Amino acid sequence: MLEENLLVVFSVITSGLLVGTIFSVVAAGLSLIHGTILLPQAANGQVFLGAGLLFWLFGTEWEWPLWLAVPTTFLIIGFLAFACEATILKRFYPLEDRNISYLIITLGIAQILSGIYTGTFGRISDTFQVTAPVNGFAIIEPVPIAYTRLIAFVLAGSVLGGLVAFLRLHRIGRALRAVFQNREAARLRGIDTLKIYRFAFLLGTAITTAGGILFALAFALDLTVGWTISLITFSIMIVGGPGSVVGALVVGLVFGFTQAIVSVFADPTVATFAYLLAMLAMLFIRPSGLFAK
Amino acid sequence: MRILVIAMVIATPLVAIFGLRNDFLVFIAGIALIHMLWASGLNLLYGFTGLIPLTYAGIAGISAYMTVHLVMRLGLSFWLALPIGSAAAALVGLLLSLPAIRLRGFYFALSGMVIQSAFTIAFVYFPAYTNGDTGIASVPRPTGFDGGAIPSPYMECVLALFVIAAVAGIGLTMRSRFGRTLITIREDEDLARALGINVTLNRTAAFIISSFIAGLGGGLYAHYIGFASPRAFDVLISLNLWLMVAMGGRGTLVGPLLGALLLAPLPYLLVQYTWVKDVIYGVAIVLVTLFLPQGIYGFVLKRKART
Amino acid sequence: MLELQKLVIRYGDFLAVDGVDMTVKQGEIVGIIGPNGAGKTSLLNAAAGLVRPFSGSVRFGADLLEDATPDVRLAHGLVLVPEVRGVFPMMSVHENLLVGAYLCRSTQEVARRIERVHRLFPILKDRRAQMVGTMSGGQQQMVAIASGLMASPKLLMLDEPSIGLAPVIIKEIGRTLGRLRDEGLTILLSEQNAKLATAIADRIYVVQAGRIQMARTTESLLDDPKFVESFLSLS
Numbered sequence: 103m104l105e106e107n108l109l110v111v112f113s114v115i116t117s118g119l120l121v122g123t124i125f126s127v128v129a130a131g132l133s134l135i136h137g138t139i140l141l142p143q144a145a146n147g148q149v150f151l152g153a154g155l156l157f158w159l160f161g162t163e164w165e166w167p168l169w170l171a172v173p174t175t176f177l178i179i180g181f182l183a184f185a186c187e188a189t190i191l192k193r194f195y196p197l198e199d200r201n202i203s204y205l206i207i208t209l210g211i212a213q214i215l216s217g218i219y220t221g222t223f224g225r226i227s228d229t230f231q232v233t234a235p236v237n238g239f240a241i242i243e244p245v246p247i248a249y250t251r252l253i254a255f256v257l258a259g260s261v262l263g264g265l266v267a268f269l270r271l272h273r274i275g276r277a278l279r280a281v282f283q284n285r286e287a288a289r290l291r292g293i294d295t296l297k298i299y300r301f302a303f304l305l306g307t308a309i310t311t312a313g314g315i316l317f318a319l320a321f322a323l324d325l326t327v328g329w330t331i332s333l334i335t336f337s338i339m340i341v342g343g344p345g346s347v348v349g350a351l352v353v354g355l356v357f358g359f360t361q362a363i364v365s366v367f368a369d370p371t372v373a374t375f376a377y378l379l380a381m382l383a384m385l386f387i388r389p390s391g392l393f394a395k
Numbered sequence: 396m397r398i399l400v401i402a403m404v405i406a407t408p409l410v411a412i413f414g415l416r417n418d419f420l421v422f423i424a425g426i427a428l429i430h431m432l433w434a435s436g437l438n439l440l441y442g443f444t445g446l447i448p449l450t451y452a453g454i455a456g457i458s459a460y461m462t463v464h465l466v467m468r469l470g471l472s473f474w475l476a477l478p479i480g481s482a483a484a485a486l487v488g489l490l491l492s493l494p495a496i497r498l499r500g501f502y503f504a505l506s507g508m509v510i511q512s513a514f515t516i517a518f519v520y521f522p523a524y525t526n527g528d529t530g531i532a533s534v535p536r537p538t539g540f541d542g543g544a545i546p547s548p549y550m551e552c553v554l555a556l557f558v559i560a561a562v563a564g565i566g567l568t569m570r571s572r573f574g575r576t577l578i579t580i581r582e583d584e585d586l587a588r589a590l591g592i593n594v595t596l597n598r599t600a601a602f603i604i605s606s607f608i609a610g611l612g613g614g615l616y617a618h619y620i621g622f623a624s625p626r627a628f629d630v631l632i633s634l635n636l637w638l639m640v641a642m643g644g645r646g647t648l649v650g651p652l653l654g655a656l657l658l659a660p661l662p663y664l665l666v667q668y669t670w671v672k673d674v675i676y677g678v679a680i681v682l683v684t685l686f687l688p689q690g691i692y693g694f695v696l697k698r699k700a701r702t
Numbered sequence: 703m704l705e706l707q708k709l710v711i712r713y714g715d716f717l718a719v720d721g722v723d724m725t726v727k728q729g730e731i732v733g734i735i736g737p738n739g740a741g742k743t744s745l746l747n748a749a750a751g752l753v754r755p756f757s758g759s760v761r762f763g764a765d766l767l768e769d770a771t772p773d774v775r776l777a778h779g780l781v782l783v784p785e786v787r788g789v790f791p792m793m794s795v796h797e798n799l800l801v802g803a804y805l806c807r808s809t810q811e812v813a814r815r816i817e818r819v820h821r822l823f824p825i826l827k828d829r830r831a832q833m834v835g836t837m838s839g840g841q842q843q844m845v846a847i848a849s850g851l852m853a854s855p856k857l858l859m860l861d862e863p864s865i866g867l868a869p870v871i872i873k874e875i876g877r878t879l880g881r882l883r884d885e886g887l888t889i890l891l892s893e894q895n896a897k898l899a900t901a902i903a904d905r906i907y908v909v910q911a912g913r914i915q916m917a918r919t920t921e922s923l924l925d926d927p928k929f930v931e932s933f934l935s936l937s
Contacts, residue, residue, distance in 0.1 A: 201501040210680025217673025292773040
């Protein structure tokens with residue numbers, strides 16, 4: 103009996119860590135884009151879902167090897183993001199209050215993508231389970247964890263670590279933070295803000311894509327995941343503070359654990375409800391979030 | 396002149412009703428009329444206060460579920476249940492005007508998105524009232540004087556009367572002091588405060604009226620199509636009602652009617668391919684925001700003013 | 703070195719600068735003095751490329767800087783330290799300096815510049831890891847100037863460097879600017895408070911309502927009782 107309880111606790115910890123890290127990755131991408139460009143990317147959940155679906159299509163349905171399936175997924179989404187930036191998003195850069203237009207536009211894009219997924223993938227299946235590239239379990243006493251989940255966790259952690267290191271140590275990463283903290287001073291130090299905007303959008307989208315692929319590796323996908331992820335990551339971003347990767351990391355983990363703990367006792371939707379309340383409370387009390395300036 | 400245009404737009408579905416005598420087209424005309432009612436009510440908020448209420452469908456949903464509950468469980472007459480449901484919606488609207496005191500622009504829209512999502516979750520997870528994701532089927536049509544369901548095409552005429560009443564009411568409101576006050580607030584909030592206008596009070600009044608109209612539309616919709624489900628009142632519906640106002644022309648009386656007439660029938664015409672509707676609506680949202688921020692009617696007015 | 707000709711700057715209907723001619727020669731410290739809203743910031747912003755002039759021209763050295771963006775001007779050696787918050791508050795002092803040298807890709811050169819800035823502002827060396835947002839106003843202003851110097855300017859433009867600072871710190875900034883001039887840097891300084899400008903500048907332009915009211919050497923201005931009364935007695 104005691105052992106059984108222990109097993110539950112450990113599985114909560116491991117799944118909380120995994121889910122939380124993936125939440126953190128996607129929220130970090132969202133927060134990066136919003137902090138730099140003032141672009142609340144409401145279609146980020148659909149990008150996430152699209153990455154997972156394409157990865158499933160190439161890797162599982164068409165049985166491509168990993169080294170082909172993963173880069174192709176990144177390339178396709180990267181190209182679409184590039185086209186979207188060049189044709190649509192760019193037009194709003196001169197506007198001060200562009201975030202409201204961006205919210206509406208990205209909601210529109212989310213509706214387009216969601217429609218396309220329903221019309222294409224929706225005809226194939228309801229759920230999409232990626233075939234595991236490696237089988238078997240690692241036993242981390244006393245809990246067995248599927249290798250795929252362990253790999254997904256390690257990779258998600260690396261993405262976050264790499265992002266933080268890039269923002270702290272690399273010249274372009276510093277420029278991104280400079281634009282977020284003081285746009286005018288950044289321009290006066292020779293930073294081409296328009297190029298940084300494009301770069302931030304592509305980087306944020308790439309991170310979201312990575313999150314989608316890792317999620318598909320660890321869990322089964324269905325077409326409603328897109329909207330759920332958008333809601334959760336917006337909550338994380340608002341609570342953690344737009345633009346703060348550290349905020350996304352901390353709050354993402356907290357939310358992941360909440361999800362894991364709640365799932366033991368009740369419907370996970372209760373957790374979603376709690377995120378929404380947290381975001382609403384934060385909007386009222388401190389719209390700049392816990393970890394931002 | 397303007398009244399003529401309004402009459403023409405409202406008459407279009409009526410022509411379909413009496414001219415074509417095709418049951419399906421008559422039904423679509425009724426749908427367009429209900430969306431005209433909704434879009435006009437949403438325009439009161441978006442067009443005349445500048446706030447984007449992404450909670451609008453949720454408010455309509457509350458009234459819809461309440462009306463359905465009162466009619467089907469408690470056996471009330473539809474015509475008694477509808478005002479009760481709409482009053483409940485107006486009350487919720489009053490609560491939803493609270494965020495607007497503190498939040499502007501993007502943050503208000505985001506808070507609306509959050510609250511709307513909470514509504515949707517609530518609709519799914521309180522099946523005692525809503526029957527969950529499955530929805531409530533066989534909702535009876537509104538009853539006439541004889542106690543039986545009002546048959547088509549008379550029901551559609553009743554809907555048209557609602558639209559005419561709402562448009563007339565909003566038109567009169569806009570000419571009143573209240574309407575001018577709202578426009579002052581929209582154009583320059585600080586100036587309005589300096590003029591001694593109570594911004595919060597006026598905006599709250601707009602919320603209440605607009606939510607009441609949302610509630611009327613919600614009750615009518617559920618009983619007209621005979622079905623109520625959470626998907627009929629989710630964030631995409633809010634967004635698409637916004638699209639109708641924005642595409643038609645915000646802040647005008649004709650705009651929302653035009654937008655609803657053009658867009659509302661689509662999902663029913665594409666019933667086999669609902670995903671195509673999502674793509675079309677999504678593309679329209681992007682295009683309107685990019686190229687036609689003042690909407691079709693606003694564009695026409697601007698060109699006319701130039702010549 | 704810097705030459706503004708018949709410069710006009712408009713923000714919509716508002717006329718901020720109304721036909722200003724101004725020159726700064728190599729090795730000079732030039733002050734621009736004027737009340738709030740006189741157009742000082744607009745002049746400097748136009749020179750730095752943040753604001754597009756309505757008409758007139760900005761010439762730097764031999765180059766006509768018509769549509770040049772701030773980064774191009776920076777590469778030419780024209781650097782502006784903006785008013786009040788020229789820093790990145792959530793970054794360390796060291797990172798602020800690194801961002802200042804954003805256009806320089808040689809790590810050795812960046813290290814050389816940091817060394818030079820540390821010699822000028824020893825306190826920044828001690829505080830290199832401190833978050834700039836947690837520093838005092840005077841120290842933040844030093845970080846802003848130091849970050850501007852990291853771009854290796856030929857002409858350093860400073861917009862109200864003394865605003866909101868204690869007299870002791872203003873004096874210290876004045877001393878630093880004097881030392882920079884001795885090292886051969888040309889400086890253009892805008893000030894509401896005329897004390898710093900009159901203490902270090904060779905020549906002064908008095909700007910009012912978007913026009914130049916006086917353009918004189920500092921000495922001759924200080925002999926003018928009217929100027930002393932309107933710009934020095936109050937502050």
